[in-house]
Amino acid sequence: MPDIDWPAVHAEALDILREYLRIDTTNPPGNEAPAARFLGGLLEAEGIPVEYVEIDPGREAVHARLGGDGSKRPFLLSNHLDVVPVEAAHWTKPPFEAVLEEGRVYGRGAIDMKGFGVMQLVALLTAKRQGLPLKRDLWFLGTPDEEAGSARGMGWIVEHRPDLVDVEFALNEGDSGRLSGGRTVFSVAANEKFGCPLRLVATGAGGHGSFIHTDNSMVRLAKALVRLDEWQRGLTFAPDTRAYVDRLAEAGVLDGGTDEALAASIRARRGLTPMFMNTLNVTMVNAGVKRNVLPSRSEAILDCRLLPGQDTEEWRQQVAEVVADLEIAVEFVNDPQPTAMPRTEWDTELFHAIEASVRSVFEDAVVAPTMTIGATDNRFLRARGVVSYGFAPAVYSREENNGFHGNDEFISVETFNTGCELTYDIVRRLCT
Ligand SMILES: [Zn+2]
Structure with missing residues (x-):
């Protein structure tokens, strides 16, 4: 297998991220179709089969399948295309121009979650170009409407197109790496409240x-x-x-x-x-x-x-x-109220792939399963029995974490590059 030219991949990934951040998918109203088409176009250009799923006019999901040999069930990389509104008066950078300054890319969605969405996309592109001998399909799903409760996003998909999420494992947003008590701690959200x-x-x-x-x-x-x-x-x-x-x-x-x-x-x-x-x-x-x-x-x-x-x-x-x-x-208040949310296993092949990948870069990192106290799209998949973890393989600084729904949201190029490499490495370990 050829060596990966990571500097070239990083440069390409950064270009993709900046162009993606310029597509305004503020929800409401969302208008995610142009974002779905943009990401899908990049996958199609690589020869990866892509499907666009219209949920409402102007609101589409994008789904791609990179085929494996079928000996194991698919792995899904999942992300949301929409972003929350900005309080423009509190931003010092334009929120939809992807300004690159002092090693940081600024824009609504850089952290939540277009940055991780591009890490996932680049993992597919790289797996395809490397000709990774996949034992399981590698799927990609970008969904609308997560920031408004997912009724016109993942909630709709699990009801109307469950075939798009019929997988063994999935990775989506939820938690990530951070510095804590002098250690780098990677929290992998196996469950949520x-x-x-x-x-x-x-x-x-x-x-x-x-x-x-x-x-x-x-x-x-x-x-x-x-x-x-x-x-x-x-x-x-x-x-x-x-x-x-x-x-x-x-x-x-x-x-x-x-x-x-x-x-x-x-x-x-x-x-x-x-x-x-x-x-x-x-x-x-x-x-x-x-x-x-x-x-x-x-x-x-x-x-x-x-x-x-x-x-x-x-x-x-x-x-x-x-x-x-x-x-x-x-x-x-909810009618009907679901009787319970099943608890998802944490000690799985996906967890071990994540742990091994993270440790290959951060030798003495603490990698631990955790639970998010807020809601993510993972809940729809877990309810269907999918082992779906909330985890971006990146070490977000406190400042970067403030970007979640905050002002002057940014991701540092260094964080992003490491995230691209780790996302690919998790795929390689889990799928080959
Ligand atoms: Zn999010």
């Missing part, structure tokens, strides 16, 4: 505001909210999150001397605690129509995020027990 919003509905008698009342629905609701706020919940360890903290503790990034010390370290970190418990926050309250009318109905919305594998009905009942008021109904 899933939403289970609840509505509390308190009822009372109503009446005139000039009387003495003992049955005010709003007071009833307020007391229930205080009980929920004071509810102490324990930490729940699962195989992936247990491995995550164990590996961090081994590396000295987290205090894991005893189980108590480990629990204390977890509870001390706001970003870490939600990986070990269901969370609940009251985010909306609605009651009352007039100053002198007692509200006979008061409502609150609870933003609940559950650990994978947790039963939603069980959770609803636990909340109702803490509310402890038969005049307050505890209801699901």
